[in-house]
Amino acid sequence: MAALAAAGKKVKTFVIDGKDVSGTEDQTIIEVCRENNIEIPTLCYLDGLTEIGACRLCLVEVRGSNKLLPACVTKVQDNMEVVTSSDKLKNYRVKILELLFSERNHICSVCVSNGICELQNLAQRLGMTHVHYPYLFPKLEVDASHERFVLDNNRCILCTRCVRVCDEIEGAHTWDIMGRGIESMVITDLNKPWGESESCTSCGKCVAVCPTGALVEKYKNAVDKSFSYKKDKLKFLPYLTTMREVKNEQS
Amino acid sequence: MLIKKIILPSDDNRWKLINATMKRHGYQPNCLIETMHTVQETFGYLDEISLKFVAFALKVPLSSVFGVATFYNFFNLKPQGKHTCVVCLGTACYIKGTNEIAEEIKKEFKIGMGKTTEDGQVSLLSARCLGACGIAPAVVIDGEVHGNVSTRETVETLRRLAYAN
Amino acid sequence: MSKVKAATIWLDGCSGCHMSFLDMDERIIDLLEKVDLVYSPLVDNKEFPEMVDVTLVEGAVSSKEDLEKIKKVRERTKILVSLGDCAVTANVPSMRNPFGVDAIMKHAYVDTAVTKDIIPNEVIPELLEYSRPVHNFVKVDLFLQGCPPPADAIYFLLTELLEGRMPDLTKVSRLGK
């Protein structure tokens, strides 16, 4: 950060959870939080992809604002006072998770991502004891037509990380969302089987960034010892950030 | 000189209309929705061939084209019936009973909302508000707005149209 | 001091949670010094007794029989614990839900059966439209997640309750574990 500041960016000093922090003017609250080891739960946010502020888990309180603000898109300002984990926020976050669990058929025990799932991990970390909303039990398709990967809509939380990584990093834009509201669904090309996609390069980035078991590798599961896109996400992530920086410099 | 040629999917002249819309906007990706309007006006619905053609000509990814086509209620991906009946479900119409009209049509023609009868005669659609609240309840039959309608008269009109020949 | 009256029941589940319960091994013997296991698939009692202090429920509520059972158990229990993912989320039993009861019965007893292709209506309790978690039907006081919850977690749950505390169970187990 010091280097950036030296590069002519203004430094902002402010307070997060009572702790004095600083960041450059183009940084978001979440970036500064991560630099300071302040944990904020997220599902749609992924460093290196465009922020969309959709999952609402990273909402924080900012003094003087009557609305909760998404930390992933809110730029830091001088003297702002941020609270990242009040009882109110904790309560909202658990309920948002519950809504996500109620939306589709997340059956952890038989999911190939059991144990490496960000949704599941968050549920435990945020202390979700159970889902008090009635489950909706929609009937959804599993697309196993691709030779290496599987799409299971039952596990999809519509975070659109796959859509963004495919468009912004791979440049293929195989993925998008069809429909709207509760009927939204991720699709490849003209909603055709993934295996028949003309644009997919089979690069596997979508699988690597998927937080749940919606996009997975065939013949791999969480206990596999060999390399897997999902499990080795952390190895993959610095690559994302680098690609993004290269792209930004070019444009 | 480099000639960028748009190849029409077939020699059906209607493709020229669609091409004209895109040409007018300089084949900019942002005219996707405008072009889809033209496709639907021309062919009545958006089929796979037209979606691919538009995607190719505007250089928009296929999945984006499909995403847009399914986001907006106005676009149909399937052909509509010979006759269409749009029941307004706006608030004013709703509290004046258009829900009943819709139910009655569903029963009479054995179709669901947004569906077409098996013989392809009648499609039942709904609108979120026609802005014709002053003459609620309102329905649109084959493009013509009918205000202050009753359930019986709507069903009768449709029946007449559907069983005309 | 009289012993705490505990019970366990088994609705639509695989008995895995009960297996995990037994995995407490010799700790069970310690527990039984303070606890009377008054009803359980593991003991030979036919009728669920009145005035039970704590009941652990394994399994989802999938049939009319399950529903009747859990209502009775709730009435007769002070602290009701959903034990394991089936009780907490309906888990594997809920996988039939998107397809509908008729399709499931046909698939199980007609399309894939090797013996006779009739759907039984006497031996099998009538299924509910959806298999649902226990708390959708009766009030549940504690939730212990896991498929199955680890024996340590069950032990922790019981010892905490014996100490008169309502434990935070999300620290000792999670969904799917």
Next chain:
Amino acid sequence: MLIEELLEYAEKLRDRDKPGKHAIKVCSAAGCLSLKSDAVAEELKKKITEAGLEEECWVKPVGCLGLCSKGPLVTVDTDGKVYQEVKPTDAGRIIARAAEGVSKETDPFFTRQQKIVLENSGQVDPEKIQDYILRDGYLALNEVLELTPQEVIDEVTLSGLRGRGGAGYPTGLKWNTVAKTGNVGKYVICNADEGDPGAFMDRSVLEGDPHRVLEGMAIAAFAVGATEGFVYVRAEYPLAIKRLKNAIKQAERAGVLGKNIFGTTFSFAVEIRIGAGAFVCGEETALIASIEGRRGQPRPRPPYPAQVGLWGSPTLINNVETFANIAPIMRHGGEWYAAIGTEKSKGTKVFALAGKINNTGLIEVPMGTKLRDVIYDIGGGIPDGKKFKAVQTGGPSGGCIPEQFLDHPIDYESLGALGSIMGSGGMIIMDETSCMVDVAKYFLDFTKDESCGKCVPCRVGTVQLYSILDRITKGEGTMEDLDELDDLCDLVKNTSLCGLGQAAPNPVLSTIQYFRDEYVAHIIEKRCPAGVCKIHKGERKQKEEVMA
């Protein structure tokens, strides 16, 4: 073209129509058209020719006359009596009366109104620019071009005009932000995606007086420094689109739009973009996404469109009615406008009256008018001797206001305090035969279908809200459900990404607040007091006995 030339041009066009002494104005807005007002116009023309009265009378198609429920409407000259429910057979009688001279209108529906936005509606032929010009049209634009952009913004600020699209953000402030951001390539967008069910004032303005909107946009463009504009109209309004297209063409020909307007260096071009059926596109950022040819999904604000808008450029977005107020404000001055209305809500507001009320249609009254005056004096009260129950304002983002608040003034703050919002101006009247739980369910059905699906609380929360309401209307609800409704409404309201989600709970919250007894009747007594919901007593199936 200079203003003098423009007037000359308009007069020449007018004379070509060979008008007679008295104009017989036939409403040609969508409402009356669907009641066959075109047949009435034809018959009138025929009768005039037959009687040889061409010197005396002529037939003029005009925009909305307001009283849609009593259409087709016909009136004679300015402020003449409005003939209601006219049939072609009435033509002879109307012509005879018209030739005799004008009889004034006395019906309070017409006389109690004060028209600024609608001053030309029902007066001008919307398909002829000359009509607009001869009623001082484009005069304001001409004068504005002699001012500095800042002076224009100051005048709008002085007027106290607030956005008529719903939230009521001060228009002058918005213009100022856009004006101060960036230098070139800014845009002006007119939001004509009137999506609230029950609101149709924007439609009427576009159908009845399209040039007024174009003039307002041009003035705004000059003030903020934009050279391109878009009107985003919903596809459900084909007549409005047709008339707007026609108006743009005429305005370009007359030199009041396009390059070098009134011979100055100011240029402004307007294009139409047609929506495709998505309520959420009324939200600014979703509307921009839609114009850019993408899925109409909102994005978090800030940055606001005034800073980062269409294709990343500073963009001014106002709705139809806001723009329609601009020309009169510039003509009469901001002070004149600020003298109308209340302290915080200036000017007039157009409302669409609909539902269980005698006079359904379009009205314009000063801000601060009492709800009771609108509903009973202008609206003529509730039909069939039924009892008033509630008035719903603000569409799916608004709430239901009960009888005890009818003497509250209509302005942004009062309606907000009552748990509703001004919204775009739809007013739906409900009587004792409307069930308030059913109404709440109706609106949640609407918002869940119109949710774009981007953020979790709105996408899933509205579905869960709907299913609770559905349970209650079927007699399967519990008292715990009421608490859950409160709790879930709070979540959706505070955590949703855009206004659609944040306001989605309003219909539920306001009906629970004012009509809790109706909810309780459904839950405890298994009875719908209004007789709308079909509750089958004693048929509660065990399988549906879900406590949740």
